[in-house]
Amino acid sequence: MLMGLIEGTGLDKVYSTATGPLVALTNVSFTINEGEFISLVGPSGCGKSTLLSILGGLEQKTDGDLVLAGQHHDAPRRDIGMMFQTSVLFPWRTIRQNVRLPGEILGLDRKQQAERTDELLDLVGLNGFGDRYPSELSGGMRQRVALARLLAHDPRVLLMDEPFGALDEFTRETMNVELLRIWEKTGKTVVFVTHNIGEAVFLSDRIFVMTPRPGRLEGIVEVDLPRPRTTEVMRDPRYTEHVYDIRRMLGVDH
Numbered sequence: 723m724l725m726g727l728i729e730g731t732g733l734d735k736v737y738s739t740a741t742g743p744l745v746a747l748t749n750v751s752f753t754i755n756e757g758e759f760i761s762l763v764g765p766s767g768c769g770k771s772t773l774l775s776i777l778g779g780l781e782q783k784t785d786g787d788l789v790l791a792g793q794h795h796d797a798p799r800r801d802i803g804m805m806f807q808t809s810v811l812f813p814w815r816t817i818r819q820n821v822r823l824p825g826e827i828l829g830l831d832r833k834q835q836a837e838r839t840d841e842l843l844d845l846v847g848l849n850g851f852g853d854r855y856p857s858e859l860s861g862g863m864r865q866r867v868a869l870a871r872l873l874a875h876d877p878r879v880l881l882m883d884e885p886f887g888a889l890d891e892f893t894r895e896t897m898n899v900e901l902l903r904i905w906e907k908t909g910k911t912v913v914f915v916t917h918n919i920g921e922a923v924f925l926s927d928r929i930f931v932m933t934p935r936p937g938r939l940e941g942i943v944e945v946d947l948p949r950p951r952t953t954e955v956m957r958d959p960r961y962t963e964h965v966y967d968i969r970r971m972l973g974v975d976h
């Protein structure tokens with residue numbers, strides 16, 4: 723049988739809190755194939771970030787089985803990169819030095835990393851900004867730096883927790899188009915958390931729709947929109963249909 727790159731079976735997560743156990747996830751099972759773009763959507767507190775943290779090896783599942791590339795997975799790995807809503811860039815380091823940081827920590831070849839940094843700045847549209855400092859950049863540009871840094875050590879899986887959630891609508895849309903361009907070029911496997919249903923439909927191959935806490939998978943939506951995608955795709959009636967289907971699954975239509 724063909725195995726997915728990431729296989730979750732019956733994943734449960736129970737947090738211990740001051741007021742007793744809190745069940746965040748219950749019986750979550752899925753397969754993610756290499757090169758897929760998956761989004762997680764669901765109401766606030768349904769466990770999206772928890773699931774992403776378990777995939778990243780930052781949180782431990784309470785029960786169930788998680789396999790990545792054929793190996794049981796429960797700790798951070800070099801082939802997984804994570805990006806969050808607000809990027810922690812070091813203000814005293816230039817953009818280039820920020821992007822180089824993972825390579826420095828991992829002790830990668832300096833010359834190769836220097837070349838790669840310039841390629842990555844080019845890839846995320848920040849050519850010419852390498853010697854600037856984070857404070858000189860807009861929020862959208864800082865997330866571009868974070869994206870370049872995420873790609874610096876060439877992880878196989880990108881876990882992104884609302885990476886553009888703090889950006890204005892226009893910048894978010896531009897970043898989504900850029901992200902798709904980069905994803906198509908690099909063939910990474912992406913798991914992307916968002917509150918924005920339209921964003922999930924625009925980006926994804928499949929969308930995992932979660933129930934309110936305790937989070938389960940309500941269903942998986944296959945997005946049959948053509949690629950490569952531009953914002954034109956939002957005029958496709960199938961785009962609107964997917965958005966409404968997911969709204970219905972989430973019970974947000976009144």
Ligand SMILES: Nc1ncnc2c1ncn2[C@@H]1O[C@H](COP(=O)(O)OP(=O)(O)OP(=O)(O)O)[C@@H](O)[C@H]1O
Pocket residue numbers: 737738739744746764765766767768769770771772773935
């Ligand atoms: N470290 C923790 N300790 C205790 N409870 C936690 C912890 N992290 C998350 N929770 C709880 O687990 C549940 C799921 O949280 P999580 O952040 O995964 O949800 P989410 O779907 O990402 O939410 P949001 O969309 O609001 O970011 C919530 O009730 C939250 O309060």
